[in-house]
Amino acid sequence: MYKIHLLLLLLTLSVPFNLFGQQASVKKPAAARIASNAAAKSINLQSGPMVGYSEMREVMLWVQTKKAARVQIRYHETGKQTPVHLTNEVQTNRQTVFTAHLLADLVEPGKKYEYDLLIEGQKVSLPYPTQFQTQNLWQWRTDPPAFRFAVGSCTYVNEPDVDRPGKPYGGGYEIFSAMTAQKPDFMIWTGDNTYTREVDWNTRSGVLRRYTHTRSLPEMQPLLASTHNYATWDDHDFGPNDADRSYWLKPVTLEAFKLFWTNPNYVFSEGCAGTFFWNDCQFFLLDDRTFRAPNDMPDGPAKDYFGEKQMQWLLDALTFSHATFKFIVTGGQIVNPTKAFENYSTYGTERDRLFKAISESKIPGILFITGDRHHSILHKLDRSGTYPLYDLTVSPLTSSVAQPRADELKQPTYVDGTLVTERNFGLLSVSGPSNDRVLNIKVLDQKGTERWSRDLRASELK
Structure with missing residues (x-):
């Protein structure tokens, strides 16, 4: 009986109702709305993100959405939370099969970076690491890195x-x-x-x-x-x-x-x-x-x-x-x-x-x-x-x-x-x-x- 009452309680909490037994149109808490929006943006991800070429002063990234959307990459140096940088924002469209090339050009040579994919301004949560690196400035300084x-x-x-x-x-x-x-x-x-x-x-x-x-x-x-x-x-x-x-x-x-x-x-x-x-x-x-x-x-x-x-x-x-x-x-x-x-x-x-x-x-x-x-x-x-x-x-x-x-x-x-x-x-x-x-x-x-x-x-x- 206790398990049944607990289940009913959880159901009641998950679906708000008004006094007349009808589903209430109450506003979700801000955190819940953000999570819901982020989930919706994740659903719009077709493939990627992909890390493209790497140079000392820029790195190119790529993504494909399922439908038109604003996409952008947010990145920062690994081990440092600031400063945080943003690539150009691209509006994906049907003509380019919803692909986007996103340029990270606020980078320094020989650094590693972590990044987030943003769709419609919301972070897309991914179950694996998202990272890139810039090439080293080694010439006239050291042996070339391995x-x-x-x-x-x-x-x-x-x-x-x-x-x-x-x-x-x-x-x-x-x-x-x-x-x-x-x-x-x-x-x-x-x-x-x-x-x-x-x-x-x-x-x-x-x-x-x-x-x-x-x-x-x-x-x-x-x-x-x-x-x-x-x-x-x-x-x-x-x-x-x-x-x-x-x-x-x-x-x-x-x-x-x-x-x-x-x-x-x-x-x-x-x-x-x-x-x-x-x-x-x-x-x-x-x-x-x-x-x-x-x-x-x-x-x-x-x-x-x-x-x-x-x-x-x-x-x-x-x-x-x-x-x-x-x-x-x-x-x-x-x-x-x-x-x-x-x-x-x-x-x-x-x-x-x-x-x-x-x-x-x-x-x-x-x-x-x-x-x-x-x-x-x-x-x-x-x-x-x-x-x-x-x-x-x-x-x-x-x-x-x-x-x-x-x-x-x-x-x-x-x-x-x-x-x-x-x-x-x-x-x-x-x-x-x-x-x-x-x-x-x-x-x-x-x-x-x-x-x-x-x-x-x-x-x-x-």
Whole structure:
């Protein structure tokens, strides 16, 4: 009986009634109204917040709402409650699929910050850390700081109504929790970051819906919220499978890419190529789709992969760069000599030109990071009179796994013991004094278990 009376009392307290037994229209206490409003704003959050690029004087953040709303980021230095700063406020709208880029520009170099997402002026409570950092001003002062970053490609998120019949192609979404647990400084998404489908390829509505669907994966949100993110694309987030420069909707997928990612720059008006720095390393995010000739075109000088404009920019930028490690990031494999699938070797004329130019210019410190192949592997190309070229392929994150062809494992470039044929991600660390920097490469499975590890000294790439 006591339990029944207590239950009735709780019900009475939770729903006010007037003297006539009707629900009263009494005003909620201020604290209750604020909590209710905050809950309503949380419901309007579609995906994010995501931490984008980091520089010494600014950091870009991103968010997507479900409907039009005023959004803003409030932030302060970790360990200090004041001063508190606000980004620009953005009114999300249907035309930009309710996404917003929010600039934190009242920051100092080498600091860590905590932040809150505000929707309609109310804080959105999230069950995981929301934080970002600025890059260090180390030049002429100290050795470059150590850092580490995650890499991965091929993120397929199932949608049964429009997926092909049969076994689901995507899965293992817990990989994003394993990545978050490693606490990388940043993440590089190396292509196929979403998979557009038949229902998406011909309309802007379809493309934006697919980008939204993938970005809204719950398991992905903690990683986005506390790790800086950079990206390039490959065929599936660019267009249909094996899509090339002829894809009719590429201006729309480029618009979607720029709406959903926050790279610090785009060096051409067309395509997503760009670059960024982290401490003493430079990353070149290459676009292997916008200028690409069809795969079945006969090889020769006219068969573009990166294309003349992008190739010249890359060679100039590599020559200009003084970075210890120069990471060239793109979708398809570069070093693997097997002329199969969409490997760069099927564009042999341009590939030979790139390798020759790197040798003749005596550019040190170059490594390739690639994806696409739905397995991870390390290739090493020995070159006469100079250092070898490495190509680390990391794939897939959540797509299905694929085996390499048997002849690929017989190539002299294959580094024995580096093949991983399960869902996985890469974790790369750069450390050591400026005159002896070391790159450690690890590949971990979807649960975060290490599959292999290799060290590579900067002195080996000179």
